[in-house]
Amino acid sequence: MNIHTQLFTLMLLSGCGSAFCASAAPSGEGGFLEKSELDLTLKNVWMLNTTNQLAEQGVGDQNAWAQGVHLDFRSGWYEDTVGFDASWYGVAKLYANDAFYGRDLLRDNNGKAEGFNKVGQLYAKAKFGDEEHYLRMYAGWRQLYKFGMLNITRSRAAPSSYEGISLESRWQQLGLRAAVVQRFSERDEPEKRHFRTLKSKKQIDYIATGDISWKPNEDTRISYLIGESDNYLLRQGVEFDWIVPITGDWDLVTRGAFYHNRGLSEWEGARGFSRSAQHYYGLVGYRYKHSETGLAWSHTKAKFDQGLGHFYWHMGKNTRGAFNSPADGEGNDYINDGEQMISLYSQYKVLPNLVLGVFGNYGFGARYEGVALTEWEYGGYFSWSPTLVSGLNIFGGVGPSYTWKLKNNNPWLKENNKGYHRAEGIGATIRVEYKLGLLK
Numbered sequence: 001m002n003i004h005t006q007l008f009t010l011m012l013l014s015g016c017g018s019a020f021c022a023s024a025a026p027s028g029e030g031g032f033l034e035k036s037e038l039d040l041t042l043k044n045v046w047m048l049n050t051t052n053q054l055a056e057q058g059v060g061d062q063n064a065w066a067q068g069v070h071l072d073f074r075s076g077w078y079e080d081t082v083g084f085d086a087s088w089y090g091v092a093k094l095y096a097n098d099a100f101y102g103r104d105l106l107r108d109n110n111g112k113a114e115g116f117n118k119v120g121q122l123y124a125k126a127k128f129g130d131e132e133h134y135l136r137m138y139a140g141w142r143q144l145y146k147f148g149m150l151n152i153t154r155s156r157a158a159p160s161s162y163e164g165i166s167l168e169s170r171w172q173q174l175g176l177r178a179a180v181v182q183r184f185s186e187r188d189e190p191e192k193r194h195f196r197t198l199k200s201k202k203q204i205d206y207i208a209t210g211d212i213s214w215k216p217n218e219d220t221r222i223s224y225l226i227g228e229s230d231n232y233l234l235r236q237g238v239e240f241d242w243i244v245p246i247t248g249d250w251d252l253v254t255r256g257a258f259y260h261n262r263g264l265s266e267w268e269g270a271r272g273f274s275r276s277a278q279h280y281y282g283l284v285g286y287r288y289k290h291s292e293t294g295l296a297w298s299h300t301k302a303k304f305d306q307g308l309g310h311f312y313w314h315m316g317k318n319t320r321g322a323f324n325s326p327a328d329g330e331g332n333d334y335i336n337d338g339e340q341m342i343s344l345y346s347q348y349k350v351l352p353n354l355v356l357g358v359f360g361n362y363g364f365g366a367r368y369e370g371v372a373l374t375e376w377e378y379g380g381y382f383s384w385s386p387t388l389v390s391g392l393n394i395f396g397g398v399g400p401s402y403t404w405k406l407k408n409n410n411p412w413l414k415e416n417n418k419g420y421h422r423a424e425g426i427g428a429t430i431r432v433e434y435k436l437g438l439l440k
Helices: 003-024
Strands: 036-049 062-074 080-096 107-109 112-114 116-129 135-141 161-171 174-184 193-196 207-217 220-228 232-249 250-263 276-287 291-303 339-351 354-368 371-384 392-405 423-436
Touching: 036 080, 080 112, 250 291
Parallel strands: none
Antiparallel strands: 036 062, 036 423, 062 080, 080 116, 107 112, 116 135, 135 161, 161 174, 174 193, 174 207, 207 220, 220 232, 232 250, 250 276, 276 291, 291 339, 339 354, 354 371, 371 392, 392 423
């Protein structure tokens, strides 16, 4: 059974499972404008990365500062069944240096930083059922956040979005989602682009993806995810979260995931791995009153005929894949072939609206032409939502990172393979976001 048959079966079962509860749901009254919502979000983002990893290619400090404006409209439900949503995003340039493009905040117009605006979301929607048993369907441009094997980014001045059809269904503790998409609009540009292969830039007609989850309570979830970019790349994965009350104010925190990539008939073996790749991780920690601490370990296998392999988690060019692993680090990505990572974090809620945290990541075990490679980073962060200003959040983080310099897209080794050239730098970000409801 190929992925198309699997997804169609899941969608059919989802529709059948929700049909009878939908027919029993009372028909509501009203129109598109009743109970509609319009939100204004102002997002100011500054990002810096001073790493010298690409110094040999002439890439220096990456520094960009942008102001984003979002207008998000959500209609009411006509006959309690159909509606539509729309979002407009505008981004203005506040500052950008020569290597601004590395931060994905502003449009890169032949090396010149520019602001932009676009209709980021525009889709029709339909719903059947109630909150515990439902079927919801969407068609158009929409944000798909951690949706099957696809993802969008919300940490930049504007989010990304996909064009296609999608559905979400729930039957008590069991949830199912599926989508087929054809185009993508990235977080730092207004263009709507088709998916492409990585080497030949051949068009990929669609990406099909979905997931099925069992969630018996708010703190427990087990999910199976699958996605295919048409005859190009197949990804499957399993994720789980399990928080177990121990005694009093103590909770045991466990998380984990396993992902598998397999190149299909059109896969060119041009990036990351030649034929297949695997990544898995596990985390154990605890929560005590207002604090949380966790220790994670991950391991990656990604053989690559053209150099040091890594776990490529997107679904092709002009896509963004879901990858819920701490190996997607703040500065470094600990996903190289043979690499293991140890990650530690701890955060404390100093006030009900102020969280302070620290983190550290260390990667080891990767080898290139017989040379052992290591990389690490550490830092701190805060998140503050002042009680006096509803809808305002201020986030900041900073820390150094250490990895290896790159030459011809591989680690730059010293003469006679006597080690490698170390890359280092500091990453920092400040994000101020204010959300205001314009329709009450």
